[in-house]
Amino acid sequence: MKWKSTLREALLIVLVAVVVSGIVYEIRPDKINSAKISPNSGSVSGLSSRGDAAARLPESEGQADENQNIREISLEEARQYFDVPGTIFADARHELDFSAGHIQGARNFVEEDQDAWLNDFLAETGPDTVIITYCDGDDCHLAVDLAEVFVLSGFTRVYYLKNGWTQWQKKGFPTETGKEGRQTAEK
Missing domain, CATH: 1.20.5 (Single alpha-helices involved in coiled-coils or other helix-helix interfaces)
Structure with missing residues (x-):
């Protein structure tokens, strides 16, 4: 016994x-997972007519802390950012989905592979870079999860586009196929 x-x-x-x-x-x-999501805060309204990239970026409302930096962005706002140099569209979907089609110029960041790409990305990207994460489907949480990784890594202008891939395609916005933009440990 x-x-x-x-x-x-x-x-x-x-x-x-x-x-x-x-x-x-x-x-x-x-x-863990303490980032608070504030739907549709921040705006791209008032874009500069001279095309100055710095003038085209929205200002945060007040002094946001680390837990307030993830914001949902509308499709129209995301499309405006698409034309702003330096904006990064971060596709959170699986590599096969990314290869089959993605927002033109997007980079593929699979959260489960972040050990392979995060350090290089941090070294080459400034903390005030605008990053828009997206995945596919109304219930897809990958974009929010990836946005949280970026915020916790020190980025201050992070947005997520709900059902981004489907919305982007329906509007006929620029897309492309292939693996270019896939983030891996190899350069």
């Missing part, structure tokens, strides 16, 4: 570990 006693002790240890980790998680200031 010694194994019953050992099993009871093991279960008690697991239970205590779960309770303690839950308490620690609740009191931590830097909880």
Whole structure:
């Protein structure tokens, strides 16, 4: 009957570990997945007629902290950003979906492969770069998840486009196919 006693002790240890980790998680200031999503905040209105890229970028409302930097963007606003040099469209879909078709000039960032691309991306990209993430489908969470990775990495102008690929195609906006833009560890 010694194994019953050992099993009871093991279960008690697991239970205590779960309770303690839950308490620690609740009191931590830097909880996982803590980015707050603010739908449709920020605007691209008032674009400069002279085409100055800096003048074309929207200003954040107030001083946003790390948890307020992810904002949903409308298709029209995303299309305006498409013409602003330096804007990065980040496709969060699987490599096969990206290769089959994506927003023209988009780069493919699969979150599960972030160890392969994140350090290089951080080294070559300024923190105030406008990044618009997208995936496909109304229920797709990959764009928001990828946007959160960018915010937690220090980027301050991160937007996500809900159902971005389908919306972009329906409007007939520029698209392309192929693997170019795929982010990997190899250069």
